[in-house]
Each structure stands twice: as structure tokens, then as C-alpha cells.
Amino acid sequence: MGLGLLASRALRSSRIIRNSTRTIVSTPELKNADAAAAAAAADAPSDLPKRNPVGGARVHLPNPEDVIEVFVDGYPVKIPKGMTVLQACEIAGVDIPRFCYHSRLSIAGNCRMCLVEVEKSPKPVASCAMPALPGMKIKTDTPIAKKAREGVMEFLLMNHPLDCPICDQGGECDLQDQSMAFGSDRGRFTEMKRSVVDKNLGPLVKTVMTRCIQCTRCVRFASEVAGVEDLGMLGRGSGEEIGTYVEKLMTSELSGNVIDICPVGALTSKPFAFKARNWELKGTESIDVTDAVGSNIRIDSRGPEVMRVVPRLNEDINEEWISDKTRFFYDGLKRQRLNDPMIRGADGRFQAVSWRDALAIVAEVMHQIKPEEIVGVAGKLSDAESMMALKDLLNKMGSNNIFCEGNGMRPNADLRSGYIMNTSISGLEKADAFLLVGTQPRVEAAMVNARIRKTVKATNAKVGYVGPATDFNYDHEHLGTDPQTLVEIAKGSHPFSSALKNAKNPVIIVGAGVFDRDDKDAVFAAVDTIAKNNNVVRPDWNGLNVLLLNAAQAAALDLGLVPESDKCIESAKFVYLMGADDVNLDKLPDDAFVVYQGHHGDRGVYRANVILPASAFTEKEGIYENTEGCAQITLPAVPTVGDARDDWKIVRALSEVAGVGLPYDSLGAIRSRIKTVAPNLLEVDERQPATFSTSLRPEVSQKVSATPFTPTVENFYMTDAITRASKIMAQCSALLKK
Amino acid sequence: MFGRLAAQRLNEIRTAIRRTTQASRSFSTALNYHIDTPDNKPDLPWEFNNANKEKVKEILSFYPSNYKQSAVIPLLDLAQQQNGGWLPVSAMNAVAKVIEVAPIRVYEVATFYTMFNRTKVGKYHLLVCGTTPCMIRGSRGIEEAILKHLGVKRNEVTKDGLFSVGEMECMGCCVNAPMMTVADYSNGSEGYAYNYYEDLTPKKAVEIVEAFRKGEKPPRGTQNPGRVNCGPEGGNTTLLGEPKAPPCRDLDAAE
Numbered sequence: 001m002g003l004g005l006l007a008s009r010a011l012r013s014s015r016i017i018r019n020s021t022r023t024i025v026s027t028p029e030l031k032n033a034d035a036a037a038a039a040a041a042a043d044a045p046s047d048l049p050k051r052n053p054v055g056g057a058r059v060h061l062p063n064p065e066d067v068i069e070v071f072v073d074g075y076p077v078k079i080p081k082g083m084t085v086l087q088a089c090e091i092a093g094v095d096i097p098r099f100c101y102h103s104r105l106s107i108a109g110n111c112r113m114c115l116v117e118v119e120k121s122p123k124p125v126a127s128c129a130m131p132a133l134p135g136m137k138i139k140t141d142t143p144i145a146k147k148a149r150e151g152v153m154e155f156l157l158m159n160h161p162l163d164c165p166i167c168d169q170g171g172e173c174d175l176q177d178q179s180m181a182f183g184s185d186r187g188r189f190t191e192m193k194r195s196v197v198d199k200n201l202g203p204l205v206k207t208v209m210t211r212c213i214q215c216t217r218c219v220r221f222a223s224e225v226a227g228v229e230d231l232g233m234l235g236r237g238s239g240e241e242i243g244t245y246v247e248k249l250m251t252s253e254l255s256g257n258v259i260d261i262c263p264v265g266a267l268t269s270k271p272f273a274f275k276a277r278n279w280e281l282k283g284t285e286s287i288d289v290t291d292a293v294g295s296n297i298r299i300d301s302r303g304p305e306v307m308r309v310v311p312r313l314n315e316d317i318n319e320e321w322i323s324d325k326t327r328f329f330y331d332g333l334k335r336q337r338l339n340d341p342m343i344r345g346a347d348g349r350f351q352a353v354s355w356r357d358a359l360a361i362v363a364e365v366m367h368q369i370k371p372e373e374i375v376g377v378a379g380k381l382s383d384a385e386s387m388m389a390l391k392d393l394l395n396k397m398g399s400n401n402i403f404c405e406g407n408g409m410r411p412n413a414d415l416r417s418g419y420i421m422n423t424s425i426s427g428l429e430k431a432d433a434f435l436l437v438g439t440q441p442r443v444e445a446a447m448v449n450a451r452i453r454k455t456v457k458a459t460n461a462k463v464g465y466v467g468p469a470t471d472f473n474y475d476h477e478h479l480g481t482d483p484q485t486l487v488e489i490a491k492g493s494h495p496f497s498s499a500l501k502n503a504k505n506p507v508i509i510v511g512a513g514v515f516d517r518d519d520k521d522a523v524f525a526a527v528d529t530i531a532k533n534n535n536v537v538r539p540d541w542n543g544l545n546v547l548l549l550n551a552a553q554a555a556a557l558d559l560g561l562v563p564e565s566d567k568c569i570e571s572a573k574f575v576y577l578m579g580a581d582d583v584n585l586d587k588l589p590d591d592a593f594v595v596y597q598g599h600h601g602d603r604g605v606y607r608a609n610v611i612l613p614a615s616a617f618t619e620k621e622g623i624y625e626n627t628e629g630c631a632q633i634t635l636p637a638v639p640t641v642g643d644a645r646d647d648w649k650i651v652r653a654l655s656e657v658a659g660v661g662l663p664y665d666s667l668g669a670i671r672s673r674i675k676t677v678a679p680n681l682l683e684v685d686e687r688q689p690a691t692f693s694t695s696l697r698p699e700v701s702q703k704v705s706a707t708p709f710t711p712t713v714e715n716f717y718m719t720d721a722i723t724r725a726s727k728i729m730a731q732c733s734a735l736l737k738k
Numbered sequence: 739m740f741g742r743l744a745a746q747r748l749n750e751i752r753t754a755i756r757r758t759t760q761a762s763r764s765f766s767t768a769l770n771y772h773i774d775t776p777d778n779k780p781d782l783p784w785e786f787n788n789a790n791k792e793k794v795k796e797i798l799s800f801y802p803s804n805y806k807q808s809a810v811i812p813l814l815d816l817a818q819q820q821n822g823g824w825l826p827v828s829a830m831n832a833v834a835k836v837i838e839v840a841p842i843r844v845y846e847v848a849t850f851y852t853m854f855n856r857t858k859v860g861k862y863h864l865l866v867c868g869t870t871p872c873m874i875r876g877s878r879g880i881e882e883a884i885l886k887h888l889g890v891k892r893n894e895v896t897k898d899g900l901f902s903v904g905e906m907e908c909m910g911c912c913v914n915a916p917m918m919t920v921a922d923y924s925n926g927s928e929g930y931a932y933n934y935y936e937d938l939t940p941k942k943a944v945e946i947v948e949a950f951r952k953g954e955k956p957p958r959g960t961q962n963p964g965r966v967n968c969g970p971e972g973g974n975t976t977l978l979g980e981p982k983a984p985p986c987r988d989l990d991a992a993e
Binding site: 197199223229230231232233234235236239240241243244245246247 | 770771772774780827839840841842843845846849850851852
């Protein structure tokens with residue numbers, strides 16, 4: 001008998017034995033659940049070490065009568081009535097694995113991953129859908145709970161392709177993590193896995209539907225938060241799949257968030273597909289500047305390249321969502337960049353020069369021009385520091401003609417409550433009636449719109465809208481298109497005025513597009529009258545808001561960027577555009593000298609004589625104040641492109657060359673200067689409410705005109721220099737126009 | 739050595755897979771997504787006819803006005819009867835409009851229930867029971883016979899548009915297995931019938947099909963002349979006497 005034959009016999013016999021005892025449970029003590037449970041009960045912990053709530057979860061117990069006590073793994077926890085078992089466990093410091101449960105969406109209870117054992121319950125219970133009852137004894141770490149999780153995980157992995165090496169979610173996948181933590185190392189399923197046809201959801205969301213585990217988070221997100229009922233759960237049993245049934249794109253400005261909430265790699269980012277692995281990326285916590293909301297974002301970069309943008313949690317501003325524009329405009333940062341100082345030659349072509357030459361020419365021209373003919377325009381992406389520096393430079397040159405685009409030529413910077421969102425974004429949730437004046441929040445500030453939608457859904461708040469016909473994703477009443485409607489509401493003769501009158505916390509939101517109107521003062525006066533008649537501003541409630549459009553607007557007004565004359569552009573001989581691309585230069589005299597300082601070769605460059613390359617917001621540290629008056633700070637995530645410099649440094653250098661040196665050489669010093677003008681800008685991450693209400697506004701004799709309000713944002717996806725350079729945003733707008 | 743063992747095991751797994759897939763892949767329902775065809779497009783007009791509009795009103799009256807969406811299943815059923823046994827996507831859209839929900843909420847329901855046909859069926863939709871009792875009693879032979887007789891595949895419509903054959907799971911008629919049910923859409927929602935034909939043989943099944951082709955309505959129920967409904971062949975053998983009354987305590991004695 002050969003050695004080989006002996007070996008094969010031994011192997012065969014051992015294989016048979018292995019087969020007969022083949023078990024799915026990887027931990028031996030779990031094979032006999034009852035015995036293990038008895039053993040666990042015998043050595044119950046006598047002194048329990050302290051545990052901290054998961055993710056710093058805090059519990060408010062407003063009404064002591066509604067407090068119940070439950071026991072999680074023996075720890076007593078006090079929770080308010082109506083909380084689920086899962087929430088109780090979180091407060092007790094136990095993180096329950098879950099897929100379908102999401103704290104901001106309705107409860108589905110269909111993934112079964114959150115099974116826990118509850119004493120006196122015959123079966124494990126789905127903790128996400130089970131309300132906690134007084135005295136409940138919840139056990140999260142028992143053999144039954146562990147075995148239940150292992151079983152659920154085996155079922156979930158049954159039809160999951162296990163293609164983690166080629167999956168973009170790999171490394172940040174809930175299924176991956178939880179199967180490592182709670183799953184088994186083998187499965188018993190030997191049949192064919194199912195496969196599902198991929199869906200086309202547009203240029204932003206890539207689908208690999210075979211990976212889907214049917215948690216329905218995306219379906220619930222689409223219908224509850226985004227307000228587009230496009231996605232659904234089709235079919236039944238093993239043929240069940242997520243889809244739109246008919247060929248349809250997800251037409252939401254928040255669609256990118258389904259990428260974040262998808263616990264597996266079924267919905268991933270199309271522009272980010274196969275670009276990088278998440279562990280290669282460096283995260284920088286920053287602020288979004290594409291609108292005035294100031295959504296909190298994390299910029300993920302690899303080397304000098306921004307790879308993607310993901311949201312950060314901020315309950316007061318963006319919760320945990322961001323708009324598609326915020327998430328996907330980053331490829332614009334790589335295109336059309338200005339990387340060298342340039343001077344337009346006699347032939348009309350730009351020629352790259354050194355910083356020294358460029359600044360010398362600008363300084364020389366600046367000195368030849370009368371001070372009142374010097375005009376500075378801050379762009380919509382400018383940070384507070386650079387606006388301060390530019391204003392100081394122009395003041396030193398003797399000019400006071402400086403303004404920020406979007407604020408109009410006659411901005412009113414006297415009363416801070418007249419241009420910020422006094423209710424605050426999170427405060428909108430307390431409102432029960434909305435009057436939107438000339439604003440289309442869905443395109444102007446998608447996150448504010450999401451907040452309004454949340455309120456409307458929760459409290460059935462009434463929404464009245466005055467402005468051009470537009471898209472809303474909640475019930476609203478279109479009251480009219482021109483300011484005359486406001487006058488009617490102010491008089492009380494309009495049917496909607498009774499809705500405002502009966503509301504407990506009415507909210508009025510005026511769009512920043514009104515700033516550009518000639519009858520702006522009259523419109524604001526009419527709004528003030530409505531506010532006064534309907535008790536909108538009270539000591540305990542301020543419902544009078546302005547919704548700004550751009551990231552720079554609020555800080556510009558705080559810093560007093562108000563032009564001396566509203567005709568300054570017409571008489572200007574020297575214009576300093578600091579990233580200003582959307583300012584109307586049609587009336588600018590032909591012989592005017594234009595300096596464009598910015599990071600993108602956009603509209604402003606066409607008229608420029610000198611280009612000074614600056615860094616984009618991802619490359620610099622700067623203070624931005626959002627529409628509710630909360631100053632936030634961006635941090636540099638990637639190095640600047642080419643020879644570009646930070647905006648304030650360019651202005652500072654120019655002042656030196658021009659012989660009017662500004663007295664600050666560092667960010668710290670320039671911030672001390674800001675402190676003397678607008679100290680609220682230095683209270684970073686803390687909303688500074690306005691002190692005085694708009695009742696201090698002077699009387700206006702102006703009458704409102706019959707000109708209808710106009711839409712302020714034509715194309716949601718392209719609003720500034722960076723988004724206009726973005727290819728992804730171009731694809732989105734092409735679909736939008738279709 | 740190991741290679742051979744591994745190959746052997748792999749082969750076993752392969753054959754196991756091959757055997758099971760063919761059986762489990764034959765779902766009776768169509769795809770879970772819509773593909774535009776000339777007769778099934780979202781932009782084709784579709785409306786309830788006047789008689790059915792009355793029925794829609796009646797169906798809606800069963801539900802509170804703020805829960806109109808509860809009427810989705812009866813309305814889809816009505817739409818299916820009106821449309822000759824199947825639901826084009828425009829009919830689902832029409833239902834969504836009536837109950838004031840997003841169309842996807844209706845698609846979800848229509849794709850969930852296998853009795854909503856989302857592809858064209860014949861005027862007589864023959865559904866052969868494929869569940870265990872009927873299978874043991876020869877339902878596969880019956881399906882085969884009908885398919886061969888009509889010259890179609892499963893879920894395919896005959897050229898004259900009269901017949902289509904599908905499989906259905908247990909219809910609760912196991913005592914008279916094998917059975918098939920015939921959904922009769924030949925007369926719209928008024929003449930709609932849904933009849934069981936039980937105790938079939940391949941020959942009987944073909945005869946029933948031929949009777950339908952001639953426009954007859956063969957009598958429903960058991961096709962075995964020796965049986966009455968689901969009673970045993972040749973008359974009852976047990977439970978011949980009057981059933982005993984349920985036990986009740988003597989109320990007079992209790993007083």
C-alpha cells in the first residue's frame with residue numbers, strides 16, 4: 001500500500017467527519033446556545049464598569065412622568081417613553097448592528113440585523129422597531145442574540161456578490177464591517193446567487209444593484225427627505241429589487257446623499273468610481289461655499305487632488321445631508337485654473353509674467369487714477385479676511401467704492417437682522433407657516449429647503465409663495481408673482497394673511513434676489529408691515545429672514561462692504577475684481593483698467609487687463625459667514641495650483657508695492673483687524689444672532705412696483721466660477737434642461 | 739491528490755447548482771422593470787371606461803377619503819379586467835392618479851402580486867397549479883400537454899391572442915388535484931370569470947382548451963364525472979349520518 005493511498009484514505013475519512021459536523025457557527029461555545037446561556041447567567045457581572053453612550057448620544061428627559069427605566073445587559077438606563085429598544089441600547093453605550101435603521105428616516109425593520117434578546121420574549125426582537133417598555137431587560141450580548149445576528153448575516157450574504165475588491169464602498173462598507181464583527185467565516189448557500197440589472201439614476205449615482213441588500217434606506221430617503229417619489233421596492237421574495245420601474249432619473253438636488261446612506265456598495269458615487277480607496281484619502285474638515293448655507297463638509301484629498309466631498313454632521317445647518325452641487329462640483333477645481341500672473345498685451349493676448357511685474361503694473365495704474373474712480377468688487381466665494389484686506393487697501397487709496405456681488409448696489413448693512421436668517425436654519429423646524437418672498441429655496445439653498453420640507457411634513461405648516469412659478473417638493477400656495485401681493489397681505493385683504501395671523505410661529509423668508517430690485521426698500525417695508533401685523537417678531541421668536549445666495553454675502557455686509565455711490569461702475573477707471581465673475585460690467589467705460597484676482601478663468605477674465613492667480617477655498621484658510629450668521633472656517637486640504645497665492649496675501653503684497661502697506665502680515669493679525677469691525681466673525685462655529693430687529697429701519701416713501709419677481713438662480717448646478725468649470729455639473733445641467 | 743479531491747467536490751457542487759437553478763429560476767412573473775414596447779409605453783393614453791368609472795367611485799367609497807391609497811389593489815384588478823387581463827404601465831399611472839399617489843407606489847404593488855400581469859396575456863389565461871400535491875398528481879404533464887397543444891411556451895400568448903399559459907402556486911384545491919384555473923378576460927370586466935377546473939388529465943385539459951376556443955364555457959369544478967364537488971368518487975363513505983349538535987350545557991337544569 002503506497003503512502004499516497006494511505007494519505008488519501010486518511011483525508012477522505014477526515015473529510016467525512018468534517019462534513020457530518022459541519023456547522024455554520026464559528027465560535028464553538030455558540031453551538032449549544034442553552035448551555036452557554038446558563039453559563040453566562042452563572043457568572044453575572046457583580047460590579048459593572050461605566051459605559052458611555054454611542055457617538056455621544058444625549059437624552060433629554062423633559063417630562064419626568066414620561067421617563068421609564070430599562071436594563072441593557074444589566075445596566076439600568078433612564079429613557080423617555082416612546083424610544084425604541086435600539087435607542088435605549090445606544091444610550092446605554094451598546095452599538096447595535098443595523099442596516100435598515102437610520103435615525104433620520106422612518107423605521108422599516110426589514111434587515112433584521114438589530115435583533116436582540118429581551119427577557120420573557122420567546123424570540124429575538126428587532127430592536128429598531130420595538131418600543132422600549134418599562135422594566136424591559138434587554139440583552140445584547142447573549143448567545144441567542146449573537147446567533148441571530150450570525151444567521152441574519154448569512155442570509156444577507158447569500159445573494160451578496162462579495163466583490164469587495166472591486167467595490168467602491170470597500171473600506172467604508174457597513175456590510176463589510178459588520179460581517180467581520182458579527183458574521184460567520186463561511187456560508188452554507190451553494191446555489192446560484194441572484195443578479196439584478198443595474199439602474200440608470202443619472203450622472204451622479206452609480207448603481208450596482210446586485211450588491212443591494214434591500215434595506216430600503218434610499219427609498220425612504222427619496223420619499224421622505226428629498227421629496228421625489230421615484231424609487232421603490234419592486235417585486236417580491238428573492239426577485240425583490242430597488243428601482244424606478246420605468247426608465248427615470250432621480251431628479252433631486254439631494255440625490256447624492258443616497259450614496260452615503262447606502263450601507264453597501266449598491267449606490268456609489270459615479271464621478272468617484274474607481275478613483276481612489278477611502279483609506280488613501282486625507283480628510284479635511286471644511287465648509288462648503290457654493291451657496292450661503294455653509295454646509296459642513298469633509299474634503300477628501302489624495303496628494304494635490306481633491307478626490308471627493310462628503311458631508312459632516314452639523315445639526316444646526318445641514319444635519320447630515322449636502323446638496324448635489326456641494327458634493328460633486330469638486331472636479332471644477334481642476335479645470336480652467338489660473339496659475340500664473342498674467343498681463344494682457346497690446347495684441348489682446350495674455351502673457352505670463354512674474355508676480356513682481358504684475359503687482360508693479362497694478363500699483364502704478366492705481367496711483368494714476370483718481371481715488372473715487374477706483375472700485376473694488378468682492379466675489380461670491382471671497383472669505384472675510386480677503387474682503388477686509390481689499391476694503392482696507394481701497395480705503396487707504398482714498399476710495400470707498402467696494403461691494404460684494406449679489407448684495408446689489410445699495411445694500412443696507414446697518415441692521416444685521418435685515419440681511420441674515422434670524423430664525424436660524426434649525427429654528428425653522430418650529431415654524432407653522434411660511435411666507436416665501438421672491439425666493440426659490442430649492443435652488444438657492446437646497447439644505448434650507450430640506451429643512452422647510454421637514455417642517456412642512458412634520459407639522460403640516462402652510463407655505464405661501466410670492467414669486468415666479470417654480471418647483472417645490474412640498475405643498476405650497478402660489479400667491480402671486482409681484483410685490484403687489486405683499487401689499488395685499490400686509491393690508492390683510494389677501495386670503496393667506498389669515499393663515500399667517502393664526503400661525504403661532506410664522507416665518508417670512510425674503511430672497512436675496514430682492515437686493516437687486518429698484519423697489520427693494522419698499523418690498524422690505526411691505527414685509528416689515530406683514531411681520532408687524534402678524535406678530536412675526538416677538539421677544540421669544542424672530543421669524544423675519546433673508547435667505548442669502550452666496551457664501552461671501554453675509555460677511556461682506558458685516559464688514560461694511562457698501563459702495564459710496566451706486567453708479568460707481570459707470571464712472572470707474574480702475575476695477576479690482578476679487579473673484580467677481582457675475583458682476584455686470586456692461587456699463588464699465590472702455591478705458592477702465594480691470595484687475596481680476598481669482599482662481600478660475602471665468603467670466604471676469606474676459607474683461608481683465610491683469611490676472612492675479614489666487615487660491616480656491618479648498619486651498620486656504622478663511623472665515624465664511626453663512627446666511628444664518630454663523631461664522632465658519634475653511635481649512636486648506638490641498639496645495640495651491642501653480643504660482644497662485646491666498647487672496648489676502650495678494651492684496652497685502654499689492655499694498656506694499658503701492659506704498660500703502662497694510663498693517664497685518666498674518667492671518668492672526670488680519671483677524672484682529674476684523675475683530676475691530678465685525679467681532680462676530682471670529683466666533684467660529686457659533687451662530688451670532690442679530691441684536692436689533694428690523695423695526696429700526698427708517699420710514700420709506702417708495703412704492704412697490706408691479707414688476708414681477710425674477711428667478712435668481714437659473715441653473716442650480718452652475719452658480720459660480722468653480723461649478724461652471726465642472727464637467728459633472730455640466731452634465732447635470734444638460735439633463736436639467738432636457 | 740488534493741487536486742483530484744478538489745475537482746471531485748467542485749463537480750458535485752456544479753451538478754447540484756445546475757439541477758437547482760433550472761427549477762428555481764422559472765419564476766412565473768415577468769421582469770421587475772418596465773421596457774417600452776409599442777403597446778406598453780407610459781405616454782399611451784389609458785382611462786377607465788364609463789361603466790368602470792362608476793365602479794371606481796364605488797370602490798373608493800369603501801375607504802376613508804384620506805386613505806384613498808388603500809384602494810390600489812381593487813383598482814388595479816379592475817384596470818386589469820378592463821384591459822384584457824394585463825396592466826400596461828399607463829393603466830398603473832391612471833390608477834396612481836385616481837388614488838393620488840406617486841406612480842412608483844402603484845408599481846410596487848403591481849410587481850409584488852403575481853396575479854397582476856404586466857405583460858400581455860391571452861383572452862383565456864390558463865394557470866396550472868404547480869404546487870406539490872398537484873405536481874404529484876401530474877400537473878407537469880398537464881402543462882406540457884396544453885403547451886404542446888397550443889404550440890407556445892410558458893407565459894407566451896398564442897398567435898390568435900386567445901390563450902396564454904402560466905404557472906400558479908397552490909390555489910387551495912389540493913383535494914381535487916391536479917387543477918388549473920382559467921381567468922376569462924374575453925368579455926371585459928363585466929363578463930370576467932375566474933374558474934377552477936379540477937381533477938384534470940392531460941386529455942381533459944386539452945378538451946377544455948378546445949371548448950374555450952369554440953366559445954363555450956365548460957362547466958367549472960371537478961372534471962371527474964364520478965365525483966360531486968370534492969366528495970369522494972362513488973358517493974360518501976363516511977360521515978353519512980346527521981352531524982351531532984355541538985355540546986351545550988343544559989340551561990334549564992342550571993336554573
